[in-house]
Amino acid sequence: MRTVDRVVKAPSDLGLELIGVPEGADLRLDLRLESVSEGVLVSGTVDVPVTGECGRCLRPISDSVVVNIQELYAYAHSTTDETTDEDEIGRLQGDLIDLEPAVRDAVVLELPTNPVCRADCPGLCPECGGLLDDLPADHHHEQVDPRWAALSQLNNEGD
Ligand SMILES: [Zn+2]
Ligand SMILES: [Zn+2]
Secondary structure, three states: OEEEEEEEEOOOOEEOOOEEEOOOOEEEEEEEEEEEOOEEEEEEEEEEEEEEEOOOOOOEEEEEEEEEEEEEEEOOOOHHHHHOOOOOOEEOEOOEOOOHHHHHHHHHHHOOOOOOOOOOOOOEOOOOOOEOOOOOOOOOOOOOOHHHHHHHHHHHHHO
C-alpha cells in the first residue's frame, strides 16, 4: 500500500456552467493506493477550490469542496480488464494511473447545479434588481395593478 499526498494543478473545464474549479488551481490529493488482485484500488479525498456565481444574487462564490474518490484501476490482462469496458473501470497504463476522469466525475457530482452564495440568500429585488441583502428589510415598491387603479379612480368619483 502506498499513500499519495500531493498537490496538482486543475485541468481546464473542471466543473459545471455556473460553478467550477479555476484552471490551474491547486487540487490537494490525499489518496491511498492499494494493490489488489485485479489492479490498484485508489481511494481517498481531493480538496478542490471552486468559484462561481450565486444563482440568486449573482455575486461571486468562492468556496472549496472535498470529494471522495474510490476507483479500481485494473491491471492489463487481468480478468477485470478482459471483462469490463474501457469506460467502466480505469486501467493502469504501465505504472501510471490517470486520475483525471475519476476526479472530474467526483467533482462534477459534488457541485450544485444551482449554486447559491448561502442557503438563505434572498437574491435580487424582482422590481429594481437591487441586492435585497443591501436594501432595508421593508424594501418594496408600490405596486398598483392597473385594473385596481381604474377601480379606485371610480371610487374616488363616487365620493
Ligand atoms: Zn446569493
Ligand atoms: Zn426593489
